[in-house]
Amino acid sequence: MIIMALDHTRDFFHYDAFVHDPLNLLYSPTDLFLTRWITHFCAPTFIFLTGISAYLYGLKYTKNELSKFLFTRGLWLILLELTVVHFAWLFANRNNAVILQVIWAIGVSMVFLSFISRLPYMVILVAGLAIILLHNLTDNVHFADNTGLNDIWTLLHVEGVLNLGSAIKVIVLYPILPYLGLISLGYTFGKVFAPGTELSKRKKAILWTGLSCIAVFILIRYTNLYGDPHPWEYQIRTRYTILSFINCNKYPVSLLFALMTLGPAILCLYLLESMDNVLVKILVNVGKVPMFYYILHLYLIHCAAFFTGTTNKFHLWAVYLVWFGVVLVLYFPCVWYGKYKSAHPEKRWLSYL
16 A cells, blocks of 8 residues: 555656656666556555455354445445545546546455355355456457447456546546456455464465465466467566566456566565564554545645645656655554544444545
């Protein structure tokens, strides 16, 4: 979540934001490329961890209660995306455009999980693996414009624009199909965090899963045969060849993008579980209130750029300074809200923010 704020700070403050693609190797310097690339870890990790959390929640409640919770929470997130989050990005409904981003993807994934969580564990695991491993087989599937099939396919697997009549445009930045696979895999991975799992077995499972994801990513990516619509290429300089190798497709999430991001993210779970220091406590304080932080950080960044008149004027080093300031300012309300939620478990509505 803290890394995510870096990307959004860049959106509002970097002089080149929305002008050139920071992942374009013909244009971007290494530091700008990596500033954008490191934030790729956010969305897949969010949804994978959502699946883990859902599994752990289900250990305390019945299947019906879990399903109801996921369904209502998912609809709530979709509503937030279309209202509070939408306004945070634009401060106005420009061109009557509705933008479907990460909160929408998480919300739809939770609604999906509310249904399949009733299925046997192995069915959910196989379904999740099948979606992630096979969905790139459909990269060349297209339908005629302005048809119902094309609209559905855009929501599922193609970054694009839907026209709802002549008045409203729906910009689909986060096609949801791969995220349905990720939340399913996260849900099944939650089993290793169950209270009855021995610490040594859990850490071994986490370690080998993370390492396996990275190894499979390197192997498949090197072949350039499958898993991503954009093959890597040798560049004039070695470092740019490496950047080309790790420049995988996010919209929609490709198989290789998922492996590249989840492998290190899962290894972080392995490294952080036994750590107890000041940094971990700081991260936990922010992580306890994810939606509160998400909404607050968007409004803080946008307001800072809007009211100071500094929108898209800074060099990258200044963007990092602003980012640090944003995270520092947000930390204190996050601590306060986390304590307030813990002190008032009777207020069920607090679980929705």
